[in-house]
Structure formats: structure tokens, C-alpha cells
Amino acid sequence: MIKPNEGPKPYTQTSTKKIEKEIKQEQEQNKTVKISLQQMATFLEPQLLLKLNLNPIFTLKTSYPQTPLHIHNLKLPKSLSNNSTLVLTLNSITTATCCFAADHSPSLPGDSDSNPVALTVPERTRDRRKVVRVAWEKLVRWSRSWRSKAKTDILERTNKVVVLGGGSFGTAMAAHVANRKAQLEVYMLVRDPIVCQSINENHCNFRYFPEHKLPENVIATTDAKTALLGSDYCLHAVPVQFSSSFLEGIADYVDPGLPFISLSKGLELNTLRMMSQIIPQALRNPRQPFIALSGPSFALELMNKLPTGDLHLLGNSDVAESGNSMVVASKDKKLANSAQQLLASNQLRISTSSDVTGVEIAGALKNVLAIAAGIVEGMNLGNNSMAALVAQGCSEIRWLATKVYFISML
Numbered sequence: 001m002i003k004p005n006e007g008p009k010p011y012t013q014t015s016t017k018k019i020e021k022e023i024k025q026e027q028e029q030n031k032t033v034k035i036s037l038q039q040m041a042t043f044l045e046p047q048l049l050l051k052l053n054l055n056p057i058f059t060l061k062t063s064y065p066q067t068p069l070h071i072h073n074l075k076l077p078k079s080l081s082n083n084s085t086l087v088l089t090l091n092s093i094t095t096a097t098c099c100f101a102a103d104h105s106p107s108l109p110g111d112s113d114s115n116p117v118a119l120t121v122p123e124r125t126r127d128r129r130k131v132v133r134v135a136w137e138k139l140v141r142w143s144r145s146w147r148s149k150a151k152t153d154i155l156e157r158t159n160k161v162v163v164l165g166g167g168s169f170g171t172a173m174a175a176h177v178a179n180r181k182a183q184l185e186v187y188m189l190v191r192d193p194i195v196c197q198s199i200n201e202n203h204c205n206f207r208y209f210p211e212h213k214l215p216e217n218v219i220a221t222t223d224a225k226t227a228l229l230g231s232d233y234c235l236h237a238v239p240v241q242f243s244s245s246f247l248e249g250i251a252d253y254v255d256p257g258l259p260f261i262s263l264s265k266g267l268e269l270n271t272l273r274m275m276s277q278i279i280p281q282a283l284r285n286p287r288q289p290f291i292a293l294s295g296p297s298f299a300l301e302l303m304n305k306l307p308t309g310d311l312h313l314l315g316n317s318d319v320a321e322s323g324n325s326m327v328v329a330s331k332d333k334k335l336a337n338s339a340q341q342l343l344a345s346n347q348l349r350i351s352t353s354s355d356v357t358g359v360e361i362a363g364a365l366k367n368v369l370a371i372a373a374g375i376v377e378g379m380n381l382g383n384n385s386m387a388a389l390v391a392q393g394c395s396e397i398r399w400l401a402t403k404v405y406f407i408s409m410l
Contacts, residue, residue, distance in 0.1 A: 166190030170237030294363035295326030
């Protein structure tokens with residue numbers, strides 16, 4: 001087979017006569033020959049010029065390399081002229097027509113003096129394609145059904161969730177998760193007995209949300225053992241600077257396989273540790289399942305079930321529905337998907353990522369950028385200054401997150 005960009009070698013009268021002689025000898029035996037493609041030239045697509053010989057089979061690679069054409073048992077006319085050439089015209093994916101012309105130029109499909117011979121791909125090939133197509137359609141339907149079922153299975157299998165911390169964001173997340181399923185027990189582990197009593201008796205956190213009623217399946221307690229026993233997920237909402245000492249005090253009650261979803265943003269002073277480092281070290285379990293949750297979401301707006309605009313987040317995402325744009329990051333993809341299905345709702349949009357370090361660093365440094373943005377707004381420096389601040393700030397956050405990521409991999 002010659003390369004597509006090369007032209008066909010000229011046919012000499014000697015070679016043509018030799019071919020005709022061999023063809024006639026073969027025709028005398030069984031009147032049928034098989035051809036193979038030795039030289040190919042593309043003159044007028046999809047016409048191809050072929051040279052005949054007596055090889056048992058040929059495979060034609062067209063301009064569509066994924067669909068080779070196999071031709072068997074080509075029946076030739078009884079009479080051939082001295083300068084006969086064979087032109088193969090591809091009419092469709094499954095059929096082809098060949099004809100003989102009197103000169104070296106390929107015949108057009110509309111030539112009246114052509115003697116077409118139909119070449120059809122065997123029915124078996126088309127049947128196999130149909131079987132593959134039907135099997136693929138069944139697989140797609142099964143996959144969609146399985147994914148739809150999996151989204152509800154996580155919430156159905158979850159019976160108890162514990163929230164560590166009774167602050168504003170911890171309370172808002174507890175209310176959000178409790179609204180996802182009425183039979184779900186959501187325990188809040190708080191330090192203040194007065195806040196605990198307010199939540200259990202009045203169904204409100206009088207310190208942060210005195211005018212917002214919490215769902216009745218939100219239960220507050222000051223006992224770590226009661227809160228953690230039998231929990232399926234743990235939402236950590238204790239401030240970063242107090243997380244280490246707090247977790248060390250409850251480590252004895254934490255199940256080694258309990259997934260921790262960290263709601264805390266920031267770096268620990270002096271040590272500059274992230275929550276993905278603090279939690280395993282404080283619990284004395286380096287394999288403690290960890291998920292970092294970050295993104296723009298004010299506690300008050302979450303309590304009011306208000307959606308916010310979209311935000312492009314780090315990492316690969318599998319977006320739920322529109323609303324607050326947040327991201328859950330974990331090195332375990334299945335764990336991140338489980339947290340997404342647990343937390344995502346019509347008001348809260350959750351994406352997934354495997355870049356835990358990037359999400360944590362961005363979640364900490366964006367607060368610095370927010371303070372600077374407040375200064376620009378307070379000094380009335382205008383939109384140009386605000387845009388420049390945000391652009392430069394995001395660039396520096398990406399640069400720093402990249403450096404920290406590579407250092408953490410060492």
C-alpha cells in the first residue's frame with residue numbers, strides 16, 4: 001500500500017498484459033478471483049484506483065481509518081481490454097461498487113459504459129454492530145440508574161451526623177443537614193450548657209440566631225461520647241486555633257473510620273498546620289478519613305436558604321445544582337462524592353476535588369483578600385482598584401497553593 005500523499009505508479013503495457021494473463025488463467029479454473037490492494041491513489045474522493053493481482057484478500061483503508069473495508073470473491077467480467085484499470089467507488093459505509101474503465105483515469109459513478117459489480121460488507125458485520133450498539137445503550141441506561149440510586153443511598157443510609165462546635169456556621173450547617181432528612185439525627189457538641197439548653201428546649205441558638213428556629217431533629221449535648229457514638233459523619237466547625245486541644249480531649253470517643261468534614265478555614269498559628277494535618281495528628285490516627293469543605297457561604301444566608309452566584313473552584317468538579325458554590329476535597333474520590341451527596345441541595349451547590357491542599361490554602365488566604373477588599377471599599381478607591389486587587393490576590397493564592405502542594409508531597 002502506498003502512502004496517501006503519493007501518486008500511483010504508472011501502469012506499463014507489459015505489467016498489464018501479465019496481470020491479464022494471470023486473470024484469464026484463474027478465470028478458466030473457477031471464473032472467480034480475489035484481489036489485494038498494492039497501490040492506491042486518491043483522485044476524486046471517495047474513488048480509489050486499484051491494481052489487480054491474485055492475492056486471496058485485500059483490505060482497503062479509506063479516509064476513515066477506523067472502518068477498513070474487506071472484499072472477498074470479486075467476480076470479474078470475462079473480457080478485459082489491454083489498458084483496463086479497476087476503479088472502486090465507495091457508496092456508503094457498507095457497500096462499494098467497482099467498474100472497469102478503458103483508460104488510466106478513474107471512472108466517475110455516473111459513467112454509462114461502466115460495468116459495476118456490487119461489493120457488500122457481510123451481514124454478520126452489521127449484526128455485530130447492532131449487538132454492540134444495543135449493549136452500549138443498555139450499559140448507559142444501567143449507569144444512569146445506578147448513579148441516580150447512589151445519590152439517594154448515601155442519605156438513606158445515614159442515620160446520625162455530629163457537628164462539633166456551636167458557632168454560627170456550625171449551627172447553620174447542622175440546620176441544613178437536618179432539613180435534608182427528617183429522620184436523621186443531627187447532634188451538636190457544644191461547650192456552653194446555656195446554648196445546649198436553648199437548642200433543645202426552644203430550638204434556636206439564642207447567641208447567634210435567636211430569630212431562626214432549628215429543625216426538631218437537631219439535638220445539642222455537652223457530652224462527647226453521646227454525640228460521637230454511632231455517628232456516620234462528623235462536621236468539624238471548631239475554630240482552627242482551638243481545634244488541636246479540642247480534638248485531643250475527645251480522641252478516645254472518635255471511631256477510627258469516622259469521616260471528618262472540616263468546616264474550619266485557616267492555618268494554625270506558629271505551626272502553620274492545615275486542618276488536614278491537625279485532625280489526624282490530634283486524633284493519633286494518620287488514616288482518619290478527612291474531607292475539606294470550603295467556598296463562599298455566609299452562615300446567615302445559609303440559614304435563610306438564600307442561593308448565591310456561581311464561583312469557579314479548584315480541581316475537577318462534579319456539580320450538583322445551582323446555589324451556594326462550595327467544594328468538598330478529599331484524596332479519596334468516593335469519600336468526596338459521599339460528602340457531596342450528603343450536603344448538596346437546591347440551595348447549596350457542592351463540587352468535588354482531589355486537591356485538598358489547594359482548597360485549604362485558598363480557603364485560608366481568601367479571608368486576607370476579603371479584608372483588603374473591605375479596605376478598598378471603605379476608602380472609595382473605585383472599581384478599578386477592586387478589580388486589580390482581586391486579580392492580583394487570586395494570582396498570588398494560586399502561586400502559593402502550588403508551592404505548598406509540592407512541599408507537602410516531599
